[in-house]
Amino acid sequence: MNRRLLRKLTNFVALGLSGLATAVGLFFLGAILWTLVSRGLAGMSWVLFTAMTPPPGSSGGLLNAIYGSVVMTVIGLLIGGPIGMLAGTYLAEYGRTSPVSSVIRFVNDVLLSAPSIIVGLFVYELLVIRMGHFSAIAGAVALGIIAIPVTVRTTEDMLNLVPQGMKDASTAMGAYPWRTITSVIYPAARSGIVTGLLLAVARISGETAPLLFTALNNQFWSTNLNAPMANLPVVIFQFALSPYPNWQQLAWSGALLITLSILVLSITARIVVSRLGPSGGNR
Amino acid sequence: MNTAAAIDPRHAAGQRLRERLFRAATLVAALLVLTLLGGVAVSLAQGAWPAFAHFKLHFLTSEVWNPVTDQYGALAAVYGTVMTSVIALAMAIPVSFGIAIFLTELAPVWMKRPVGIAVELLAAVPSIIYGIWGLFVLAPVLQRHVQPWLIDTLGPLPLVGRLFQGPPFGIGILTAGIVLAIMVVPFISAVTRDVFETVPDVLKESGYGLGATTWEVIWQVVVPYARTGMIGGIMLGLGRALGETMAVTFVIGNAHRIGSSLLAPGTTISAAIANEFTEAVGDLYTSSLVALGALLFLITFTVIAAARFMLLRLERRALSSV
Amino acid sequence: MKSRRFSRVLIAMLSAAAVAGVVQAADISGAGATFPYPIYSKWADAYKQQTGVGLNYQSIGSGGGIKQIKAKTVTFGATDMPLKPDDLKDAGLVQFPMIIGGVVPVVNVKGVQAGQMVLTGALVASIYLGDITKWNDARIQKLNPKLALPASTIAPIYRSDGSGTNFLFSHYLSQSSPTFKDKVGENTSVQWPTGIGAKGNEGVANMTAQTDGAIGYVEYAYAKQTKMAYCDLINSAGKSVAPSGESFQAAAGNADWAHAPGYYLILTDQPGAGSWPITGASFILVYATPPDTAATGAALKFFDWAYRNGAKMAADLDYVPLPDSLIKQVRATWKSDIKGVPAMASASDAKRM
Numbered sequence: 013m014n015r016r017l018l019r020k021l022t023n024f025v026a027l028g029l030s031g032l033a034t035a036v037g038l039f040f041l042g043a044i045l046w047t048l049v050s051r052g053l054a055g056m057s058w059v060l061f062t063a064m065t066p067p068p069g070s071s072g073g074l075l076n077a078i079y080g081s082v083v084m085t086v087i088g089l090l091i092g093g094p095i096g097m098l099a100g101t102y103l104a105e106y107g108r109t110s111p112v113s114s115v116i117r118f119v120n121d122v123l124l125s126a127p128s129i130i131v132g133l134f135v136y137e138l139l140v141i142r143m144g145h146f147s148a149i150a151g152a153v154a155l156g157i158i159a160i161p162v163t164v165r166t167t168e169d170m171l172n173l174v175p176q177g178m179k180d181a182s183t184a185m186g187a188y189p190w191r192t193i194t195s196v197i198y199p200a201a202r203s204g205i206v207t208g209l210l211l212a213v214a215r216i217s218g219e220t221a222p223l224l225f226t227a228l229n230n231q232f233w234s235t236n237l238n239a240p241m242a243n244l245p246v247v248i249f250q251f252a253l254s255p256y257p258n259w260q261q262l263a264w265s266g267a268l269l270i271t272l273s274i275l276v277l278s279i280t281a282r283i284v285v286s287r288l289g290p291s292g293g294n295r
Numbered sequence: 296m297n298t299a300a301a302i303d304p305r306h307a308a309g310q311r312l313r314e315r316l317f318r319a320a321t322l323v324a325a326l327l328v329l330t331l332l333g334g335v336a337v338s339l340a341q342g343a344w345p346a347f348a349h350f351k352l353h354f355l356t357s358e359v360w361n362p363v364t365d366q367y368g369a370l371a372a373v374y375g376t377v378m379t380s381v382i383a384l385a386m387a388i389p390v391s392f393g394i395a396i397f398l399t400e401l402a403p404v405w406m407k408r409p410v411g412i413a414v415e416l417l418a419a420v421p422s423i424i425y426g427i428w429g430l431f432v433l434a435p436v437l438q439r440h441v442q443p444w445l446i447d448t449l450g451p452l453p454l455v456g457r458l459f460q461g462p463p464f465g466i467g468i469l470t471a472g473i474v475l476a477i478m479v480v481p482f483i484s485a486v487t488r489d490v491f492e493t494v495p496d497v498l499k500e501s502g503y504g505l506g507a508t509t510w511e512v513i514w515q516v517v518v519p520y521a522r523t524g525m526i527g528g529i530m531l532g533l534g535r536a537l538g539e540t541m542a543v544t545f546v547i548g549n550a551h552r553i554g555s556s557l558l559a560p561g562t563t564i565s566a567a568i569a570n571e572f573t574e575a576v577g578d579l580y581t582s583s584l585v586a587l588g589a590l591l592f593l594i595t596f597t598v599i600a601a602a603r604f605m606l607l608r609l610e611r612r613a614l615s616s617v
Numbered sequence: 618m619k620s621r622r623f624s625r626v627l628i629a630m631l632s633a634a635a636v637a638g639v640v641q642a643a644d645i646s647g648a649g650a651t652f653p654y655p656i657y658s659k660w661a662d663a664y665k666q667q668t669g670v671g672l673n674y675q676s677i678g679s680g681g682g683i684k685q686i687k688a689k690t691v692t693f694g695a696t697d698m699p700l701k702p703d704d705l706k707d708a709g710l711v712q713f714p715m716i717i718g719g720v721v722p723v724v725n726v727k728g729v730q731a732g733q734m735v736l737t738g739a740l741v742a743s744i745y746l747g748d749i750t751k752w753n754d755a756r757i758q759k760l761n762p763k764l765a766l767p768a769s770t771i772a773p774i775y776r777s778d779g780s781g782t783n784f785l786f787s788h789y790l791s792q793s794s795p796t797f798k799d800k801v802g803e804n805t806s807v808q809w810p811t812g813i814g815a816k817g818n819e820g821v822a823n824m825t826a827q828t829d830g831a832i833g834y835v836e837y838a839y840a841k842q843t844k845m846a847y848c849d850l851i852n853s854a855g856k857s858v859a860p861s862g863e864s865f866q867a868a869a870g871n872a873d874w875a876h877a878p879g880y881y882l883i884l885t886d887q888p889g890a891g892s893w894p895i896t897g898a899s900f901i902l903v904y905a906t907p908p909d910t911a912a913t914g915a916a917l918k919f920f921d922w923a924y925r926n927g928a929k930m931a932a933d934l935d936y937v938p939l940p941d942s943l944i945k946q947v948r949a950t951w952k953s954d955i956k957g958v959p960a961m962a963s964a965s966d967a968k969r970m
Contacts, residue, residue, distance in 0.1 A: 033393025067658035098324035127538025218421025462770035549814030574681030
């Protein structure tokens, strides 16, 4: 019937469009990755990892920026990770159903999606003004604050996946909750928690806006946490917007570096969860 | 496990102490999350106060942004923020919807995982990458090919035409909107996919049982059921687009102006803050920028809170109907 | 247990990093104008090689330099818009010139090479006001009879950040066009009626190179280093002059620094047949009573070194080093106005360096 044909046609067109939409999405992913690889690869060499950021017009590398990013990410994780894990533990184990927990969960989700530039402004007012100067530690704190909601969420989700039976067995043997958590639940959810930390690292290592007002940047090698420190995102920001070819090349190579690291981290996180299972394979 | 606790009272006391400390530590950490939000809100309010006190409501309605005469108004930045996000959503919603449908209904099993992962990888790409890609790859393409075409074909049209007039700069509100759309697609499609998967099979089966086509089941069974969640996902994407800084800063054109055309340069709240904050001289200038930040916080907070609330309702519904 | 050993190693690594962090000698910290950044960074590189002391200069624009030094987050600020003597006194700052350069218009028009296009201040003002919108406008064509100008739209690029270069440029345009002075005015940041904003001299140079039909304004070193198409201007003597070390020098030569309190002098539109109309000096701001005398002392030492050894590097980038009389005047100012800082190296010390 005519009606039937129309329905079939609509179906065909609609599903065709959805396939097209997916193709469009994949196209842009491919385009971006292709640009990154083709422009960034040209600058990849040992020099990139051994020389410092150069003045305009000279050649150099990204060593101080890579070091700064690694240091600030690690410290940020050390600040945000434990806080996030403890908070997630509270939500999953102690305050499961209390109204306070619901509020905290809600607030956490809001913080998760909040613009990172706001965090940068906050840490600027809190630390940079008080200390009187920009510093790597302020940058690390900003990154830590961004890592907290991510870690809270993943920790709570992972702890909730541990079978109740294991928790009950431990309690039945007379263990206090803290003992159950540290000796039974944490080890069981180990791979899930590690995944959460990896995802947090992936999230904060690409952040630029919070570092603009906290760690600033540094032309030279510096290990001083109490002073501005070079970091990849801000260096990319500065170099990409400059007219110097060698700076632009470094910006692309740096961008490729960041993206590769984040992709590797994200994929590793997935593999860890899928291979070992969120409960560490203790099935 | 150590059963000494049952035997030695001192040991039991030590265990209790550890329990109290540990529990307190987790509670403190959890409360810290609340304090963070509160701290951010208070800090922004404090910094923004001088600007609001000085300009009062005029701050929200004035387009002027003049550091020379110390006159600041948020209208241009707010307009840019809203406009780029609207354009981004207008493009991202259909595409995300399509991707979610493709992945849940159409794709063969072997394709689901890799394609799904590929789309989510778009989310992992840091926003600054989108920014430089937008400036160096997308903008020239837009300036040389797409925008002239838009101006020629859509410009002369009566109503819509105003939006597409003006010189092709390559960067501007439209470009920023496109870059944001690409950024936001993985978020919306991931949530939509999850939400589609919560639809009970029995509902879909009954649709198929009645002879409905795949599209009809999706449109008339799945979507109404998942509607709340889809809107939640869209609003999450909106929240992301509103607050995005780096992707936009490169391609927005940094002009504190409201143009009638989408091809004109403009500015967004986060781009204005990123560009001007470290150089703002004068308390009123700095305070105006923080005030912009406070506005952004307010807008994104409302949108994200509403989105989370909607998703929460859908989760509860999904759990209860199992 | 494995995890215990791991945590011990982690703690050891962190302590090492923390100690390393504390022991590291501090770099000299400064922030400000992008105008002199190419030469400052070249000097910084050479200074580090010679003395091991680094200069961490954040080129964030003159507005940023002024803000950061006032907030005491850096040891010195750099600005191309000199602060007036009253402002200096209020803020407790000492200002002195470091280097002289020129702002040049650059264009991205098909077929136009460096030094081919000739413009006047009034014409550029009209472009930035939005009165002239196409490259083949009769007024531009009249000055450039030999150029085949396309019918494309002009995309004016301006500084979106607080900038001394912006001040110099808008000051010059205000001098050349009363309409511009009325409608836009002059400052480190003005409300441009049309065009696209970019951050820093670098951003303007980049955006101009990226956008077809663009016109921008940058410090000459940026145009030279990146081989952009700069324009000649017709100066106050009615002559068409090309930007170069010589034309900047010609403009700066007649400046009366001795009678300028706080060194407040603006060098645009100077008389002379060979003078470049948009010449300007770039200044340094430090505290008269520095909060950290050691840091300010180290900064002054660097500037002293630059006065002594940096002239050739500056000339290579077409900056104009300060004349000796001015340097002497600046050193006297250091001695008299900046308190608590160790005495500057004398001529005999210079031989040791």
